[in-house]
Amino acid sequence: MHNERTYHMSLEDFRRHGHAVVDWIADYYARIESLPVLSRAKPGELRAALPPGPPPHGEPFEAMLADVDRLILPGITHWQSPNFFAFFPANASPPAILGELLSAGFGVQGMLWATSPACTELETHVLDWVAQMLDLPSAFRSASGLGGGVIQDSASGAALCAVVAARERVTGGAVNAKGANGKLVAYVSTQTHSSVEKAVKIAGIGKENLRLIDVDERFSMRPEALSDRINEDRKAGLVPFFVCATVGTTSSTAIDPVRAIGEICQKEKIWLHVDGAMAGTAALCPEFRSLHDGLELADSYAFNPHKWMFTNFDCDCFFVADKKALITALTILPEYLRNQATESGAVIDYRDWQVSLGRRFRSLKLWFVIRHYGIEGLQYHVRQHVALAQGFAGWVEADRRFELAVRPPLNLVCFRLRAGDEVNQKLLDDLNASGELYLTHTRLSGKLTLRLCVGQTTTERRHVEQAWARIREAADRLLAGRTTGSVGTDTPLP
Amino acid sequence: MHNERTYHMSLEDFRRHGHAVVDWIADYYARIESLPVLSRAKPGELRAALPPGPPPHGEPFEAMLADVDRLILPGITHWQSPNFFAFFPANASPPAILGELLSAGFGVQGMLWATSPACTELETHVLDWVAQMLDLPSAFRSASGLGGGVIQDSASGAALCAVVAARERVTGGAVNAKGANGKLVAYVSTQTHSSVEKAVKIAGIGKENLRLIDVDERFSMRPEALSDRINEDRKAGLVPFFVCATVGTTSSTAIDPVRAIGEICQKEKIWLHVDGAMAGTAALCPEFRSLHDGLELADSYAFNPHKWMFTNFDCDCFFVADKKALITALTILPEYLRNQATESGAVIDYRDWQVSLGRRFRSLKLWFVIRHYGIEGLQYHVRQHVALAQGFAGWVEADRRFELAVRPPLNLVCFRLRAGDEVNQKLLDDLNASGELYLTHTRLSGKLTLRLCVGQTTTERRHVEQAWARIREAADRLLAGRTTGSVGTDTPLP
Numbered sequence: 009m010h011n012e013r014t015y016h017m018s019l020e021d022f023r024r025h026g027h028a029v030v031d032w033i034a035d036y037y038a039r040i041e042s043l044p045v046l047s048r049a050k051p052g053e054l055r056a057a058l059p060p061g062p063p064p065h066g067e068p069f070e071a072m073l074a075d076v077d078r079l080i081l082p083g084i085t086h087w088q089s090p091n092f093f094a095f096f097p098a099n100a101s102p103p104a105i106l107g108e109l110l111s112a113g114f115g116v117q118g119m120l121w122a123t124s125p126a127c128t129e130l131e132t133h134v135l136d137w138v139a140q141m142l143d144l145p146s147a148f149r150s151a152s153g154l155g156g157g158v159i160q161d162s163a164s165g166a167a168l169c170a171v172v173a174a175r176e177r178v179t180g181g182a183v184n185a186k187g188a189n190g191k192l193v194a195y196v197s198t199q200t201h202s203s204v205e206k207a208v209k210i211a212g213i214g215k216e217n218l219r220l221i222d223v224d225e226r227f228s229m230r231p232e233a234l235s236d237r238i239n240e241d242r243k244a245g246l247v248p249f250f251v252c253a254t255v256g257t258t259s260s261t262a263i264d265p266v267r268a269i270g271e272i273c274q275k276e277k278i279w280l281h282v283d284g285a286m287a288g289t290a291a292l293c294p295e296f297r298s299l300h301d302g303l304e305l306a307d308s309y310a311f312n313p314h315k316w317m318f319t320n321f322d323c324d325c326f327f328v329a330d331k332k333a334l335i336t337a338l339t340i341l342p343e344y345l346r347n348q349a350t351e352s353g354a355v356i357d358y359r360d361w362q363v364s365l366g367r368r369f370r371s372l373k374l375w376f377v378i379r380h381y382g383i384e385g386l387q388y389h390v391r392q393h394v395a396l397a398q399g400f401a402g403w404v405e406a407d408r409r410f411e412l413a414v415r416p417p418l419n420l421v422c423f424r425l426r427a428g429d430e431v432n433q434k435l436l437d438d439l440n441a442s443g444e445l446y447l448t449h450t451r452l453s454g455k456l457t458l459r460l461c462v463g464q465t466t467t468e469r470r471h472v473e474q475a476w477a478r479i480r481e482a483a484d485r486l487l488a489g490r491t492t493g494s495v496g497t498d499t500p501l502p
Numbered sequence: 503m504h505n506e507r508t509y510h511m512s513l514e515d516f517r518r519h520g521h522a523v524v525d526w527i528a529d530y531y532a533r534i535e536s537l538p539v540l541s542r543a544k545p546g547e548l549r550a551a552l553p554p555g556p557p558p559h560g561e562p563f564e565a566m567l568a569d570v571d572r573l574i575l576p577g578i579t580h581w582q583s584p585n586f587f588a589f590f591p592a593n594a595s596p597p598a599i600l601g602e603l604l605s606a607g608f609g610v611q612g613m614l615w616a617t618s619p620a621c622t623e624l625e626t627h628v629l630d631w632v633a634q635m636l637d638l639p640s641a642f643r644s645a646s647g648l649g650g651g652v653i654q655d656s657a658s659g660a661a662l663c664a665v666v667a668a669r670e671r672v673t674g675g676a677v678n679a680k681g682a683n684g685k686l687v688a689y690v691s692t693q694t695h696s697s698v699e700k701a702v703k704i705a706g707i708g709k710e711n712l713r714l715i716d717v718d719e720r721f722s723m724r725p726e727a728l729s730d731r732i733n734e735d736r737k738a739g740l741v742p743f744f745v746c747a748t749v750g751t752t753s754s755t756a757i758d759p760v761r762a763i764g765e766i767c768q769k770e771k772i773w774l775h776v777d778g779a780m781a782g783t784a785a786l787c788p789e790f791r792s793l794h795d796g797l798e799l800a801d802s803y804a805f806n807p808h809k810w811m812f813t814n815f816d817c818d819c820f821f822v823a824d825k826k827a828l829i830t831a832l833t834i835l836p837e838y839l840r841n842q843a844t845e846s847g848a849v850i851d852y853r854d855w856q857v858s859l860g861r862r863f864r865s866l867k868l869w870f871v872i873r874h875y876g877i878e879g880l881q882y883h884v885r886q887h888v889a890l891a892q893g894f895a896g897w898v899e900a901d902r903r904f905e906l907a908v909r910p911p912l913n914l915v916c917f918r919l920r921a922g923d924e925v926n927q928k929l930l931d932d933l934n935a936s937g938e939l940y941l942t943h944t945r946l947s948g949k950l951t952l953r954l955c956v957g958q959t960t961t962e963r964r965h966v967e968q969a970w971a972r973i974r975e976a977a978d979r980l981l982a983g984r985t986t987g988s989v990g991t992d993t994p995l996p
Binding site for chain 2: 014015016017019020021022023025026027029030031032033034036037038046047049051052053054055058061062063064065066067069071072076079080081082083084085086087088095098099100101102103104105106108109110112113114115116117121122123124125126127129130132133137138140141161162164165168172175183184185186187188189190192201202203205206209210211212213214215216217258259314320321322338340341342343344345346349352354355363364365366367368372375376378379380381382383384385388389448449450451459465466
């Protein structure tokens with residue numbers, strides 16, 4: 009209960025309720041496999057169960073926690089379940105959760121160095137660690153004196169900052185001053201994440217000035233198609249200013265050829281942003297680092313520890329090779345934010361590295377994760393996840409009723425029944441309705457394709473084996489009475 | 503320690519360490535008044551104390567928590583100290599911290615309704631509660647069927663969404679399609695927060711197309727100056743599309759006349775965004791609701807429970823009267839996000855209400871805060887903070903060496919010594935160096951002005967009294983040997 013005079017929760021009660029919430033989370037993880045992965049809630053169900061208006065008087069904390077069990081839990085799709093194979097993962101871990109808790113406890117704003125020096129310096133430092141761990145080009149490290157890293161809310165936020173920095177660099181600040189002019193052109197592949205299209209729209213560039221470059225049979229951007237299109241646009245009097253290459257696309261983890269694209273961008277003086285939102289994490293392991301080949305030609309790079317590195321959302325690591333370009337595009341300094349440290353030029357003020365002014369202490373959780381697992385612990389899990397996905401792909405290939413849509417480069421397997429979209433949709437719906445696993449889909453070469461991504465913190469071999477057993481059983485039921493293997497293509501895989 | 507096979511922290515260890523972090527936070531709050539409010543760290547100090555590279559092997563959690571004490575704490579500016587009077591508050595509270603913890607534990611993504619129905623529905627519902635609590639116009643409630651609320655990361659993010667929605671409404675989607683054209687014009691006052699200028703730049707409108715409208719003697723926007731400027735711009739062939747009125751400016755909590763501005767916007771068909779980032783919370787109390795007079799004429803409204811409503815950052819409540827205008831401007835639907843619930847049209851997918859795709863379960867903490875305090879508890883603190891600030895203003899007025907820069911409408915007092923900028927700067931620096939309180943400054947009517955904002959969760963009368971005692975003592979030392987009251991103006995207050 010609260011203090012009767014001030015309504016505050018006493019520190020004694022905070023300890024007690026805090027321990028209860030920690031225990032609630034531990035209990036949740038202990039039983040998470042018993043819960044249906046995809047929520048079975050119906051639209052409006054939760055709202056109908058909640059009081060229509062706010063409480064006039066305070067309520068005991070126990071009542072809230074009981075409502076979490078009774079009302080909230082049935083409406084949760086369990087992203088932290090080891091049987092969650094949908095989308096890309098958004099994995100968390102105990103040290104990350106405790107880092108987030110501590111950050112909430114401090115409750116500091118990191119907009120300026122002065123408003124909590126540790127918030128800024130730990131972030132800069134840990135992002136240098138990350139650059140070392142992934143063996144990123146030296147220009148992305150703060151030690152280079154030119155570039156450095158910052159935590160963004162998401163790869164979407166990073167993409168928007170990259171687009172705006174590129175826009176201002178190519179126009180010498182003219183768009184910030186006078187507005188956009190409809191002449192700037194950006195380039196992505198047909199497989200690039202929708203967040204770049206969104207960024208291009210928000211930044212006033214316009215979708216008609218976003219070119220979707222063709223991909224090869226592995227769904228990687230074709231550099232010669234990019235080059236051709238740039239030439240065409242230049243001839244039309246337009247100004248190419250931004251290319252996004254993706255290292256691990258959302259549909260199929262296709263890897264764009266960063267070096268070939270980077271060479272074009274260098275020659276053409278175009279900002280190259282590389283989006284490694286999920287797959288970038290693989291570069292923790294030397295044997296996967298070839299996916300970053302050519303990254304020294306990029307102006308900016310982003311990947312999300314909140315996807316595949318056990319750090320709960322939000323934690324996108326965004327690196328730039330030339331911080332001045334970013335800061336010049338985003339800086340604002342009203343009188344009420346002026347201070348001696350900023351004027352000295354000796355510190356970083358991260359408000360100038362992002363869209364928003366306010367920011368919380370997000371590096372704590374990343375610091376905790378890296379220190380808890382160590383490089384070897386993180387490498388262990390990346391290797392384990394990739395091996396599990398590759399094993400799953402082997403099982404798919406060995407079953408003639410199924411086909412791989414493309415050979416999986418890392419931890420995402422794209423596959424389908426050789427039986428047309430309708431049957432595959434039914435397969436997906438049946439599996440997700442079972443509650444025993446959760447998959448999502450995409451469309452590759454025009455065909456409905458199931459995606460199984462292995463990247464959850466606690467996913468082990470037994471979960472992937474169980475998923476495959478459920479998939480086969482569901483296929484058995486669906487194909488009963490049909491001649492198996494009679495429908496669909498049998499083309500060799502790229 | 504971690505599991506030797508998988509490197510994970512066991513659930514038993516998570517309980518143990520989790521309890522320790524909760525206790526650490528409770529202990530921190532218990533001793534927070536003994537710590538210097540403004541960090542005394544020097545640039546680079548923390549980084550020099552951290553290992554240059556990431557750890558190859560995992561470390562015990564106890565070592566991390568010890569480093570938080572040893573390395574992080576000296577670099578913290580204590581935003582949760584009751585002696586923090588700087589900027590605007592970013593107050594947190596035990597129930598909010600526990601809501602954030604639970605959100606991290608769930609680790610769900612709320613980008614789509616289907617990816618956790620409870621995450622979306624609780625947010626819609628609690629924002630309807632908030633609309634009731636502040637008595638916001640009915641169009642802003644989801645029950646209206648037209649509008650509704652969403653949690654944004656910050657008032658900056660909300661302003662950007664409002665600018666983009668306004669931009670697309672006035673051009674019928676043409677900027678999203680073809681890019682900006684340099685013809686659109688936005689209007690703010692000279693006192694509007696810098697985030698709107700930043701949004702206007704990011705959105706490709708250009709700073710030269712942002713009009714800074716003159717203010718009156720209370721620093722409120724002059725509606726007739728707005729009207730004149732709109733007419734002038736129309737005559738020049740430009741397209742006025744966006745006005746931001748502020749309810750409680752950052753410099754001085756000036757209240758723009760929303761009704762008069764709204765009537766102009768209605769007539770001119772211009773999007774009106776109202777920014778009540780801090781002061782909006784005051785509308786919890788009927789006696790302060792006049793600050794929202796005319797809000798039914800606004801298209802969008804934002805205020806931050808993470809400033810003055812005990813909910814840790816980030817939690818900006820953003821309301822729109824016509825959600826279609828917002829969604830149309832921001833929607834993206836790639837194949838991999840398609841799902842039955844979305845296609846049915848029966849649900850909200852909040853990814854279309856914000857810049858980023860990903861989003862965490864932020865309504866949990868707001869729900870906990872509202873339920874813990876109840877309406878009466880929140881009202882109690884707003885009234886208390888306003889009364890303390892008004893009391894402080896009275897003390898300032900009673901001391902002839904000081905002057906108020908403007909009569910404080912709510913909980914922010916802007917004041918100065920009648921002794922010129924240099925002495926006031928010295929006063930500010932001396933006070934902040936003492937570690938006993940933290941104030942920031944602004945510039946009003948060209949003069950350096952100290953700001954004292956009362957809004958911290960645990961600030962009581964004794965803290966404000968102590969602040970005033972310290973300020974007077976510092977003034978005594980600074981003015982020793984000078985004839986008090988001999989410098990500066992003595993003009994009557996507005």
